[in-house]
Amino acid sequence: MEKKNLVRVFxxxxxxxxxxxLxxxxxxxxxGTEFIHLGSRQDILFPAKDRSQALLENIFKSINTEYEVNEFTHQNVVSSYVALDVMPNKKWLVPHVYHHILDSFxxxxxxxxxxxxxxxxxxxxxxxxxxxIASTTDNYWYLYLRLKQFDNLPIPYSKVIHGYDLAKAAKALNDLDMNDDSLSSQDIFSVVDQQELNTLNPEEELKYPAPAFPYYEGLNRExxxxxxLGLYWRNNKFTVNFLIALCKRxxxxxxxxxxxxxxxxxxxxxxEENYLLGWEKLMGRFGINLRHSSLELNWHLPVLSEEALELKNYLVRALDQQDISTSGLTFTIKPNDDIYLFTSVAIEINPAEGEGSNTYNILYAKSFNPNSAEYLTYVKNVTKNVLPALLMELSVMYFDQIEDQPKSTPKKEVAPPVSVSESYQCKHCLTIYDAQYGDEAADIAPGTSFDSLPENYICPTCESKKGEFVKL
Structure with a gap:
């Protein structure tokens, strides 16, 4: 099945x-489908028949969700919300900040x-x-362009933009034909300059995080x-019946x-811990495996490419036989140009000519850090049977370049104690904000003074603004 025959849910x-x-x-x-696919843009894809248009329109309108059928003209907005409570994060980047910004798109x-x-x-x-990209300043974001005419390298904007103005900047850029080769990056950024945005000079340049394999499977403690719970399917065909049971759970x-x-x-x-047994029962009833090796998990493949899936399975089996460690490395199989690389190693497929066999190129990210978006060629036009040995060579090269000297840890600043008597009360519903306890529902930590609350803080009971509170 081709992408054009799928429903894409944004x-x-x-x-x-x-x-x-559900x-x-x-x-x-x-x-009539028994499974769905997940895309690398955090979208959902499944087969559909043309006569289903009216049904689809009613369903997606009722849940206020965009979708496409038989076309590929729009894109989903991707976020790192999924990594909250799973990986480290900026302290100010809490769920309601994500939601507020995403809702403005x-x-x-x-x-x-x-x-x-x-x-x-x-x-x-x-x-x-x-x-x-989130900066070190509360709710201010770097802006980077990445376009083919600029060799797919990230180009930074000179300012950081407040989170509540991101949609305005994105809309101005979205309305522009940024793929026009005659436009320079200055031409494109001038469109952002023309908007009335809350901006600052960045406190520091963006520091790329060290490459790390993102473990995302199994039951893990927050x-x-x-x-x-992280769920992975080897063939990217997620069974509908199981997912329906999962939603109900x-x-x-x-x-x-x-x-x-x-x-x-x-x-x-x-x-919640008291529900764990029921979740394990659900996994067992549907035969869900939660113990894939990192060799299996650290691959990114294009949706619906049987060729890429077959090559991955071949390479995983071959590397597994050698007991090779790929910890820290991630891999992409790239059958065409319509894919943005985000792994440390990429395998390009060169289609065979005539009755010959495919050949392959191996690329690796500079310093093995895919966030650099800069890739170097390791080999070109090699045959399939030598790929495992070459990937083993690359893995050794990766471990050799890792610096093993301990880094000095800066001393943590200790926040001044907050008076336990500091309390503010909403004038409308009399709800009290007590700095000693914070506001767990809004991800405000205990010990946060009222003055330190974000300006968009609202009363958890009646949603009155921060300015409607009075000190007790």
């Missing part, structure tokens, strides 16, 4: 509720847009054409005490969100 930011996911799954089942994107925290490594920084156990990763996997966060 899951904005990779975040959806179990109820909305409606998508039951619709897919009504249309109220247009259909024809360019790839990314919203990414550089502290984590699950969601790549620069797989978008328009990349917003910092807060609950658990997260989420709804029964107070799990409010399901997240999609660019690695074509699902993550369910906020699983």
């Amino acid at each position: 899951v904005k930011g990779g975040i959806l509720s179990p109820g909305d996911f 409606r998508i799954l039951t619709t897919a089942k009504e249309l 109220n247009f259909r994107a024809k360019h790839r847009i990314n919203l990414v925290d550089p502290s984590q490594s699950m969601v790549p920084l620069f797989t978008g054409n328009i990349n917003f 910092p807060g005490g609950n658990y997260w 989420c709804m029964e156990t107070n799990v409010g969100k399901i997240s999609l990763t660019p690695w074509k996997s699902l993550i369910i966060k906020g699983i």
Whole structure:
């Protein structure tokens, strides 16, 4: 099946509720499919028949979700929300910040847009054409362009932009034909300059995180005490019946969100410990394997490419026989140019001419860090049978270049103690904000003074603005 024969569901930011996911799954089942695919843009894909257009229109309108059928003209907005509570993150980048920004993207994107925290490594920084990267300043974001006419290298904007103005900047860029080769990066950024945006000079240049394999499978404990579950399918065919049961389990156990990763996997966060046995029973009933090796997990393949899947399976078997370590390395199989690399090693497929066999190129990211977006050629036009040996050579080369000297750890600044008597009360509903306890529902840590609350903080009861509170 080709991409043009699929329904593409744009899951904005990779975040959806179990109820909305359930409606998508039951619709897919009504249309006769037994499985869905996940895309690297955190979207959902499944086969559909042309006569289903009216049904699709009704379903996706009811859950306020964009979709496409038989075309490939728009893009999903990707975010690193999925990495919260799974990997390190900026302290200020909490769920409601993600939600507020994503909700402001109220247009259909024809360019790839990314919203990414550089502290984590699950969601790549620069797989978008328009990349917003979280800075060290609260709710200010770097802007990087990545376009083919600039050799696919990230080009930075001179300012950092406030989170609540990102949609305005993105909309201006989205309306522009950025693929016009006659436009320079200055021409494109001048469109951003013309918008009324809240900007600052960056405090420092963006530091690329060290490459790290993003573990994303199994039942794992969150910092807060609950658990997260990562699910991976070897062939990227996620069974509809199992996913329907999974959504119902989420709804029964107070799990409010399901997240999609660019690695074509699902993550369910906020699983309470007393419900673990029921989740394990669900996995066992459907025969779900949660113990794939890193050799299996650290690959990124294009959707629906049987050729890429077959090559991956061959290489995984061959490397497994050699007991080779690929810890820290990630791999892409690239059958065409319509894919943005975000792994440390890439294998390009050169189609055979006539009755000959395919040949392959191996590329690797500079310093094996895919965030550099700069790739070097290791070999060209080699045959399939020598690929495992060459990948083993690359893995040794990777470990040789790792610096093993310990880094000095800067002393942590200790925040001044907050007076336990500092309390503010909402004038409308009399709800009290006590600095001693913070506001757990809004991800405000205990010990946070009222003055330190973000300006967009609202009363958890009546949603009055921060300015409507009075000191007690």
